[in-house]
Amino acid sequence: MLIQADFSTLKETRWYQVAVRFCLGGLVTASTGLIAKKYGPAIGGLFLAFPAILPASATLIEKHERERKERAGLNGSVRARKAVGLDAAGAAMGSVGLFVFAWVICKLAPTHQPYLVIAAATVCWMIVSLLIWDLRKRM
Amino acid sequence: MTEILIRFLIGGVSVSFFALLGDIFKPKSFAGLFGAAPSVALATLALTVSKEGAHYAAIEAKSMMVAAVAFLIYASCVSWMMMRHTRGALMVATSFLSVWTAVAFGLWYVILK
Numbered sequence: 170m171l172i173q174a175d176f177s178t179l180k181e182t183r184w185y186q187v188a189v190r191f192c193l194g195g196l197v198t199a200s201t202g203l204i205a206k207k208y209g210p211a212i213g214g215l216f217l218a219f220p221a222i223l224p225a226s227a228t229l230i231e232k233h234e235r236e237r238k239e240r241a242g243l244n245g246s247v248r249a250r251k252a253v254g255l256d257a258a259g260a261a262m263g264s265v266g267l268f269v270f271a272w273v274i275c276k277l278a279p280t281h282q283p284y285l286v287i288a289a290a291t292v293c294w295m296i297v298s299l300l301i302w303d304l305r306k307r308m
Numbered sequence: 309m310t311e312i313l314i315r316f317l318i319g320g321v322s323v324s325f326f327a328l329l330g331d332i333f334k335p336k337s338f339a340g341l342f343g344a345a346p347s348v349a350l351a352t353l354a355l356t357v358s359k360e361g362a363h364y365a366a367i368e369a370k371s372m373m374v375a376a377v378a379f380l381i382y383a384s385c386v387s388w389m390m391m392r393h394t395r396g397a398l399m400v401a402t403s404f405l406s407v408w409t410a411v412a413f414g415l416w417y418v419i420l421k
Contacts (some may be wrong), residue, residue: 173334190327191320198319198351199312210364214371215412217349218379222327224401226343231397252336253397254390259340261383264376270346271372283362287353298341
């Protein structure tokens with residue numbers, strides 16, 4: 170299946186669902202700063218790879234997929250669970266990119282322009298994640 | 309207090325942005341890549357570099373590497389559970405956060421401490 174952007178899914182997203190994800194993301198980021206301040210950067214750094222998006226997104230995907238199938242008069246529970254499973258499998262592949270992102274910053278930030286290193290690490294995350302996803306698709 | 313508020317706002321925007329990208333794209337396995345986007349890290353590291361310096365950010369990134377391994381195990385567990393069992397997504401995704409915590413802190417203790 171080709172990669173497609175479907176903007177109609179945004180219409181199914183309610184404002185409170187966006188608010189929940191905004192608050193969760195804000196809470197995790199603010200907490201990471203506080204933890205790093207209290208326990209040091211080695212402990213605080215762990216929370217930079219905290220699964221902040223996955224639980225909220227999984228709930229949304231499950232709800233949307235079930236509703237779509239039920240509108241068509243079908244039981245959408247199985248399809249909804251499979252969609253969440255696929256989403257989580259994608260996140261597992263993306264976590265390899267996340268590892269590379271952290272590795273690039275760890276190795277290059279002290280000796281190069283840090284903001285450029287963060288930008289380069291983000292590009293590396295995207296490329297590695299895409300390569301892993303493509304490799305998995307071909308298998 | 310101002311710094312916490314700034315972190316909250318930047319983190320909220322960053323996580324929401326990547327979550328929306330995950331909503332838009334198909335197939336689902338590709339959209340899932342955005343579930344592992346460095347959303348919290350991007351929001352945090354930019355502020356950390358400006359306030360504490362690059363060396364401090366590098367220490368955080370070193371810990372982030374072991375936490376990314378924990379993320380891989382966490383996401384794989386969630387995927388496996390959703391594909392093979394009938395539990396709800398919220399329950400599975402939140403209960404397995406304990407796995408992420410155990411693996412992240414366990415690896416940090418064994419490898420980095």
